Amino acid sequence: MRLRIFLLACALQFAAYGQQCDFTLSGKVIDLHNNAPHVGAMIYIKELSKTAITNEEGYYEFNRLCSGNYTLTISHPECTTITRDIVLRSNMERTFRMEHHLEELNEVIVQGTSQYNKLTSVKEVGLSNADLERNSGKSLGDALNEISGVSSLNTGNTIVKPIINGLHSSRVTIINNGTRLEDQEWGVEHAPNIDINASDKVVVIKNAAALQYSGDAIGGAIILEPSRVVVKDTLFGKTLLTLGSNGRGGVITSQLTKGFESGFFGQVQGTLRRFGDFEAPDYVLSNTGADEKSLFTRFGVNRFTYRLEGSYSFFKNKIGILRASHLGGPMDQFMAINSSEPLIIRDFTYDIDVPRQEVTHQVFKLKGDKNFGEHSNIAFHYTYQQNDRLEFDIRRGDDAGKPSVDLNLKTHTVGIDFKTRLSDGFNFKSGIVGDYQENFPDPSTGVRRLIPDYERYHMGAYAIGDYEANDKLLVEAGIRLDYTHMDVFKFYRTSLWELRNYDELFPELVVEDLGTQVLTNPVLDFTNVSATAGVSYEFSDQIRGYFNYALASRAPNPSELFSEGLHHSASRIELGDLRFNSEVSNKFSLTLEGKLNGFQFTLNPYANFIEDFVVIEPTEIQQTIRGNFQVWEYRQTDSYFLGVDLDTSLSLTDHLNWESQFSLVKAYEVDNDQPLINIPATRFANRLTYENPSLNNLKMALGGTYTFRQNEFPNNNYDVFIPETDSIELLDISTPPDGYFLLNFSAEYPFTIKNKSKLVLGLSVENLLNESYRNYLNLFRFYADDLGRNILLNLKINY
Amino acid sequence: MKTFKFLTLLLFAATFFVACNNDDDNTPEEVNEEEVITTMTITLTPQGGGTAVVMQTRDADGDGPNPPVVTVVGDLTAGTTYDGAAVFLNETETPAENITTEIAEEDEEHQIFYVAGAGLDVTTAYSDQDADGNPVGLAFTLTANTAGAGTLTVILRHEPTKPNDGTPSDAGGETDIAETFDVTIN
Numbered sequence: 002m003r004l005r006i007f008l009l010a011c012a013l014q015f016a017a018y019g020q021q022c023d024f025t026l027s028g029k030v031i032d033l034h035n036n037a038p039h040v041g042a043m044i045y046i047k048e049l050s051k052t053a054i055t056n057e058e059g060y061y062e063f064n065r066l067c068s069g070n071y072t073l074t075i076s077h078p079e080c081t082t083i084t085r086d087i088v089l090r091s092n093m094e095r096t097f098r099m100e101h102h103l104e105e106l107n108e109v110i111v112q113g114t115s116q117y118n119k120l121t122s123v124k125e126v127g128l129s130n131a132d133l134e135r136n137s138g139k140s141l142g143d144a145l146n147e148i149s150g151v152s153s154l155n156t157g158n159t160i161v162k163p164i165i166n167g168l169h170s171s172r173v174t175i176i177n178n179g180t181r182l183e184d185q186e187w188g189v190e191h192a193p194n195i196d197i198n199a200s201d202k203v204v205v206i207k208n209a210a211a212l213q214y215s216g217d218a219i220g221g222a223i224i225l226e227p228s229r230v231v232v233k234d235t236l237f238g239k240t241l242l243t244l245g246s247n248g249r250g251g252v253i254t255s256q257l258t259k260g261f262e263s264g265f266f267g268q269v270q271g272t273l274r275r276f277g278d279f280e281a282p283d284y285v286l287s288n289t290g291a292d293e294k295s296l297f298t299r300f301g302v303n304r305f306t307y308r309l310e311g312s313y314s315f316f317k318n319k320i321g322i323l324r325a326s327h328l329g330g331p332m333d334q335f336m337a338i339n340s341s342e343p344l345i346i347r348d349f350t351y352d353i354d355v356p357r358q359e360v361t362h363q364v365f366k367l368k369g370d371k372n373f374g375e376h377s378n379i380a381f382h383y384t385y386q387q388n389d390r391l392e393f394d395i396r397r398g399d400d401a402g403k404p405s406v407d408l409n410l411k412t413h414t415v416g417i418d419f420k421t422r423l424s425d426g427f428n429f430k431s432g433i434v435g436d437y438q439e440n441f442p443d444p445s446t447g448v449r450r451l452i453p454d455y456e457r458y459h460m461g462a463y464a465i466g467d468y469e470a471n472d473k474l475l476v477e478a479g480i481r482l483d484y485t486h487m488d489v490f491k492f493y494r495t496s497l498w499e500l501r502n503y504d505e506l507f508p509e510l511v512v513e514d515l516g517t518q519v520l521t522n523p524v525l526d527f528t529n530v531s532a533t534a535g536v537s538y539e540f541s542d543q544i545r546g547y548f549n550y551a552l553a554s555r556a557p558n559p560s561e562l563f564s565e566g567l568h569h570s571a572s573r574i575e576l577g578d579l580r581f582n583s584e585v586s587n588k589f590s591l592t593l594e595g596k597l598n599g600f601q602f603t604l605n606p607y608a609n610f611i612e613d614f615v616v617i618e619p620t621e622i623q624q625t626i627r628g629n630f631q632v633w634e635y636r637q638t639d640s641y642f643l644g645v646d647l648d649t650s651l652s653l654t655d656h657l658n659w660e661s662q663f664s665l666v667k668a669y670e671v672d673n674d675q676p677l678i679n680i681p682a683t684r685f686a687n688r689l690t691y692e693n694p695s696l697n698n699l700k701m702a703l704g705g706t707y708t709f710r711q712n713e714f715p716n717n718n719y720d721v722f723i724p725e726t727d728s729i730e731l732l733d734i735s736t737p738p739d740g741y742f743l744l745n746f747s748a749e750y751p752f753t754i755k756n757k758s759k760l761v762l763g764l765s766v767e768n769l770l771n772e773s774y775r776n777y778l779n780l781f782r783f784y785a786d787d788l789g790r791n792i793l794l795n796l797k798i799n800y
Numbered sequence: 801m802k803t804f805k806f807l808t809l810l811l812f813a814a815t816f817f818v819a820c821n822n823d824d825d826n827t828p829e830e831v832n833e834e835e836v837i838t839t840m841t842i843t844l845t846p847q848g849g850g851t852a853v854v855m856q857t858r859d860a861d862g863d864g865p866n867p868p869v870v871t872v873v874g875d876l877t878a879g880t881t882y883d884g885a886a887v888f889l890n891e892t893e894t895p896a897e898n899i900t901t902e903i904a905e906e907d908e909e910h911q912i913f914y915v916a917g918a919g920l921d922v923t924t925a926y927s928d929q930d931a932d933g934n935p936v937g938l939a940f941t942l943t944a945n946t947a948g949a950g951t952l953t954v955i956l957r958h959e960p961t962k963p964n965d966g967t968p969s970d971a972g973g974e975t976d977i978a979e980t981f982d983v984t985i986n
Contacts, residue, residue, distance in 0.1 A: 329958065329974030336969055344972045395959060395974065397909075398902040400834055447834035454828045490828050494864040515830055517861065517892060567863040574863060624867035626837065626859035628978040724953030724980060725967055727917035 022067035025092045029059045030075060033100040033305060036375070042077040042099065075099065100232060100305075122477050122535020122549040124592040124603060126150075127204040130228075133197050134797060135747070135763070138243035138252040138274070141175075141195050141203075145223065149662040150207055150605065150646035152681040155779040158279050158788050159291050159320040160192040160358075164778070165207050166607060167642050167666040167680050168220025171558045176214045176224045177364070178312065180384040183412040183438060184362050185452075187558035189780065194316050194362035194388065196295035198241070198254040198272045201228035207607070207646075208588045209531060209553030212463045213418070213432065216481040216531030217555035219586040219611065227312075230258060230266040232303055239799045247767075247791035248290070249349070250276030267300040277351035278321070282773045282789035286323055287347040288354050293318040307371040316362045321353040325784045327395055330628035331721045334572040334783070335732050343785040359391040359404075376422035384414045406451055407443035412436055426469035433462045440559070449566060452559045453491035460484045465533075473539040480532045485556045487525040491563055492518045503579070527556035527583050547592040557581040561615050561635050568633075571780065574623055576634045584637070586611040599652030606645040614640035616670075616677060619717045631719055639671040656693050662686040667713065676713035682737070682777055683709040700749040711737040711777045738782055741774035743767070749795075763795030832892050836862040837899050839889040840977050842954060844882035844942055853882070855952070857979040860891065868979070876922070876944040876985045884924075884940040886912055888956070888977070903956075904938060912937030913955040913968045920950025920983055934962045949984040 030042040038059025045052050046063065048071050053061040068090050076082040080099040087095065126148050128136070136144035142153040142161030154162045154169050162169050175182040175193050177200075184194045197203070204224040209215075211222040238257035245251060254272040274293035279286045294317050301310030325343035328334050337344055363386065370380030392406035418432035438457040442450040465479030490512070498504055498519050504511075510521040535549030564577035590607035616638055619631045644666035651659045664684045668677040688704035714735055721732045747765035754760050771790040775782040838860055844853040853876055859868035876882070888899035903910045907930035914924040914937070923943045926935030960973030968975075 327974060329976055330978060332955075332968075332978055333973075333975050336972070397835055397906065397958060442828075444829040444831045447831065449831050449833055450828075492828075492830060494861050496861040496864040496866045500865045512827060518830060520827060520830070623865060625863055626840065626857055626868045626977055626979065627863075627975055630863075632865075722980065724915040724917060724951070724955070724978075725969060727951070 022065055024066045024068060024089055025062065025064050026066055026087070026089060026095065027060070027062040027093075028095040028097065030055045030061065030077070030097045030099060031059055033098040039077050039080065039099055042075060042080070042097075044097075045074045045076070047072040047074060122475070122533075122537050122547050123206055123208060123210045123590070124547050124594060124605065125204050125206060127202060127224075130201050133200060133203065134241060135749075135765075135795070137198055137241045137254060137795065138245055138793060139197070141193050141197050141223070141225075144197055145203070145205065147686075148205055149648050149664045149686075150644070150666075151205060152664070152684065152778060154189060154679065155776065155781075156190045156192075157289055157323045157326065157779070157781045157785075158286065159289055159322070160190055162189065162192055163223060164681055165205065165221035165223075166609065166644055166646075167668050167677075168609075171555065171561075172218065172220035174211070174215040174218040174222045176211075176222060178225065178227055178314075178366065179368060179382055180364070180366060180386070180414055181214060183386050183410060183414075183436075184360075184388045185390055185408065185410055187560040190358075191360075191390070192320075194318070194360055195225065196254075196272045196274075196293070196297070196316055197225070198252075198256075199227060199270050199295065199297040199314065200225040202226055207605070208533075208549060208590050208609075209551040209586065210479075210533040210535065210549055212465055212479045212481040212531060212533055213430065216461065216463075216483045216529055217553055219553045219555050219584060219588075219609075227268075227297070227299070228258070230268065230301075230303055231260050232262065232264050233260050234262045235260045237800065239797065241798075242796040244794045245276065245791055246793070247788055248276030248279045250274075250290075250351075264302045264304045265300075266303060268298065270297045271295065274318075275351070278347075278349050280349070280789050281786035282771045283786065284342055284346045285349050286785055286788075287343070287345055287350075288321040288324040288357070290321045290351055290353045291318065292320075292353060305372075307369065309369040310367070312364075312366045314362075314364045314366075317360070319353055319359045320357060322356040322358065323781050323785055324354070324356070326781050327356050328572045331572055331630060331719075331732060332628055332723065334734075335721050335723060335730060338733065338783045355393045355395050357393050359393070361387075361389045363387045370418075373421075378420050380418045382414070382416050384412075386410075386412045386414075388412075400447055404446055405448045407446050408452060409441040409443070410438065411441075412438045423466075427466065428468075429464070429466045431462075431464040433460070435460050449492065451564070451566065453489050453563050455487055455489040455559065457488075458486045475537040476535075478532075478534040480530070483527075483529040483531070483554075483556075485525075485527040485529070487523075487527075489521075489523045489525070489559075489563070491521050491523060493521060493565065495519055497565060497576070507579075523562075523579055525562070525579075529554035529556060529583050543597055544593065544595045546594070547590075549588075549590050551588045551590075552586070553588070554583045554585045556583050557615060564635065567630070571633075572630065573619070574630045574632045575617065576632060578635050581615065581635070581637060582613060584611060584613050584615060601650045603648040604645070605647070607643075609642040611640050611642070613637040616640070618678070618715065619719065622719060629721070631717075640668060640677060641671060642666060642668045656691055658690045658692070660688045660690070675715055678715050678717070679778060680711065680713070682711035682740070685709075698751050700747075702745075702747045704745040704747075705742060706745075707742045708740055708776070710740040734783070737777040738775035741772060741776075742770075743772060743774070744769040759799040761795070761797040763793075763797070765793045765795070767791040767793070833862055834890075836890050836892055837888050837956075837977055838862060838891040839887075839896075840954065840956070840979060841887045841889075842981075843885050843887070844876070845885075846877070847881050847883055847941075850877075850880075855954075855981045855983075857977075857981075858891070862892065870979060870981065872981050872983060876942075876983060878944055878947045878985050881941055881943040883927075884914075884942050886938050886940075886954070886956075900938065903936075907936045907938075908932055908934070908962065909959050910936060911957050911960045911962065911964075911971060911973075912940075913953075913957065913966075913971070914940065914942070915953045915955065915968065917951035917953065917980075919948050920952060921945040921948055921985065922952065922983075930962070932962065935966075944985045947985050949982070951980045952983045953978065953980040 030039040042055045055061045073085045140161045142163045145151045145163045152164045171187045206222045209218045240255040243252045252274040256270040258268045260266045272295045277290045279289045297314040299312035325345040365385045368382035388410040390408045391404040394405040414436040416434035420430035436459045461483040463481035467477035513520040531553045533551040537547045539545045562577045564575045588609040592605045620634045623632045647663040649661045668680045686706040690702040717735045720729045749763040751761045768790045773786045839858045842855040853874035855872045857868045857870045890897040928936045928939040956977040957973040960971035964971040
């Protein structure tokens with residue numbers, strides 16, 4: 002009995018304690034960075050197996066809880082799951098902060114952490130991580146080609162430069178990991194030194210609105226960013242293997258990332274790319290192989306309020322240049338153009354002989370940023386870039402094997418960027434950047450310098466604001482100032498110095514008269530202003546519009562200022578002009594974006610008016626001991642570009658989607674309405690994609706692209722004396738080739754192996770019909786057909 | 801924040817230091833084109849003696865704007881066979897570099913073509929061979945057949961296809977020299 006009473010007492014005691022079961026645990030789950038509510042986050046009390054889900058406000062509530070110690074697990078599909086211990090003794094309010102990650106692994110643009118800020122008045126386009134993986138074996142230029150309004154200027158199949166709305170080279174700024182790429186981009190035959198596999202996303206801005214990076218991107222900007230690193234104890238990686246039938250080679254790329262809960266991380270990524278001679282449908286394109294190696298590594302710490310990162314990237318390539326493109330003079334060019342096949346066709350080989358380029362680009366970077374208060378952030382970066390370019394030509398005697406061009410370009414860049422939210426909806430950012438660049442052309446080549454010795458100092462400052470007037474209207478405006486100072490040492494041939502009257506105009510520039518050459522020291526200063534203003538407005542749930550005006554100005558590049566000599570593959574003499582001033586562009590672009598049931602479209606008409614646009618065109622025939630060459634001189638003329646890009650997408654069934662793309666651009670000189678040279682022809686691309694989630698996410702796509710013939714071109718033909726026939730013949734270097742249709746196919750099938758690893762198998766065929774064609778924007782179109790059919794096998798493993 | 805400011809300042813300072821450090825006003829070294837051929841001289845000596853006919857083209861500034869100076873000294877005599885010799889010089893260097901020896905050393909990779917235009921009745925034949933037994937053209941014979949006037953074009957090709965049918969179009973390769981001379985046969 003006593004025992005019973007005792008037990009009862011105990012029970013009562015326990016009950017008295019345990020009966021306090023009417024506590025409430027409530028609170029919010031919000032984003033660590035911007036305090037936005039997390040909707041649909043799950044809070045799980047382990048001990049009670051109870052679950053609550055957050056509502057629209059991110060609010061959750063548990064009722065009738067007993068006091069006690071509990072372990073809570075808070076999870077959200079887009080965030081790192083967190084675990085918290087609580088002691089519940091009374092009603093309690095707890096707010097949990099979670100950090101986005103899983104979804105954003107594939108997302109570069111993240112408020113507060115990425116250096117890159119989305120523009121509000123420009124519709125951005127680009128390549129997602131999946132697009133990049135699909136194009137793993139390609140160059141940046143080839144990969145970007147699938148975006149409407151973006152095409153490429155090729156020198157054979159190995160050198161591919163992106164063109165945005167008809168403009169390229171110095172007019173397109175490439176930003177890699179937050180720094181402008183300085184890799185002698187002025188040259189038409191200089192492809193961007195970038196391995197796309199090191200990037201997670203590529204954004205293309207089709208105008209000069211990205212003032213944060215540059216004020217001279219008259220054509221636009223290409224922004225590449227590496228993946229974000231997750232604050233989590235993790236180790237993951239991926240390997241992609243691509244094998245291609247054309248060129249009989251492949252690409253292998255691997256990436257490994259290690260992250261710690263503390264925020265420290267490290268990443269290493271490497272790519273090997275090796276191809277032999279590529280093939281046109283009917284013959285081998287001799288000496289067009291490629292050998293590329295690249296490495297990207299970074300480490301740092303990623304904390305809630307600050308981030309610090311050091312990185313190093315190494316890129317080295319060796320690319321063959323079509324043997325049949327190397328010419329000695331107009332007579333050779335006449336023979337090459339009038340031959341249906343390249344004049345030199347050899348058996349397939351992996352060897353890369355002369356002519357070829359060997360380029361090494363290294364980037365060392367330190368960057369960091371820190372949050373102040375809730376809405377401000379200050380960031381700094383220092384970057385050192387070194388670009389070494391060797392070009393090997395067909396040479397004679399002791400010079401065989403020695404490079405003809407040996408350039409070393411070093412660039413130091415430092416910058417500080419600041420951004421803040423001034424009031425609700427009003428964001429402001431500003432920054433300054435300074436850089437120092439030095440170009441050293443090695444005289445031991447025994448060939449007169451293509452680009453002179455120079456030192457360049459540059460300072461830039463920008464301020465950009467954007468304002469969210471209401472739910473529908475966004476406004477943004479920005480301004481940027483750039484100052485460039487160039488100190489140049491240039492040897493001119495005395496004959497040219499005098500012919501151009503420079504001896505009378507600039508006698509003070511002469512440092513030394515060496516008889517046949519004069520050494521001069523031009524010092525040039527350019528001050529450029531650029532600005533942008535734009536709005537974006539949501540007309541309805543279905544239609545949104547963007548309008549942007551961008552003023553950009555670009556200082557002439559070293560090639561436009563100082564070229565002087567024979568350009569072998571074009572068989573012409575090119576002359577720059579040291580009197581050039583900056584090019585100024587005024588671009589207006591409008592974008593309408595709509596969604597109607599299963600139909601989506603983006604319509605983007607634009608107009609770009611460029612004052613003092615630098616063009617190169619033939620002016621006269623020059624007699625030399627090698628024959629009579631055409632002289633192409635750089636000249637400035639007011640020009641305008643008009644164009645439209647249209648993208649549509651239509652869901653035909655649950656699994657079938659039809660996408661179309663149409664790009665058109667026209668460009669003329671203002672004075673005489675003469676069309677400009679090398680403007681992309683109109684392109685119309687269609688793609689039918691089939692995707693079936695119930696078939697393990699099988700994807701298949703059939704695409705067809707029709708490239709029209711460019712009907713508007715300047716006539717630069719000239720006469721050449723052909724001794725064998727004792728006749729004067731017309732050398733047609735102007736007429737564009739016919740239009741062509743290319744059919745492509747791709748398929749992708751993912752497998753799950755083990756628990757976490759994923760394997761994706763892909764097959765694609767390019768130029769399925771093995772069509773023989775020549776592309777107006779391939780500078781070697783005179784000498785050979787473009788690539789024939791290419792069967793590519795892709796293998797991707799995530800682990 | 802303090803460390804941050806300091807770091808930034810340090811970086812700026814470092815850049816300017818590097819920048820100033822490089823400003824040492826060393827003028828770059830002059831480059832004289834090593835591979836330029838400025839001068840080609842064709843000497844035609846009559847077999848059995850007599851005055852030689854000399855044709856020359858000289859382009860002192862290479863690919864520069866000044867045209868080459870072309871001279872032909874003497875006329876050919878109908879019915880005469882001449883021993884021809886071609887000499888190539890780079891006169892941008894002092895003393896002039898004799899490119900002929902380089903061509904002779906790499907004779908498999910070179911060939912000189914002699915192409916007569918309409919109106920000039922001459923026959924040319926190679927009198928030298930490379931190691932593979934193919935013609936080079938540094939030595940040749942030229943027979944002036946009947947009187948008349950016309951052009952003789954001399955072309956030096958680098959890396960032509962060898963053997964070839966004797967015409968520059970079949971041989972391909974890159975043109976290093978191409979000059980057309982006005983020639984008269986009396």
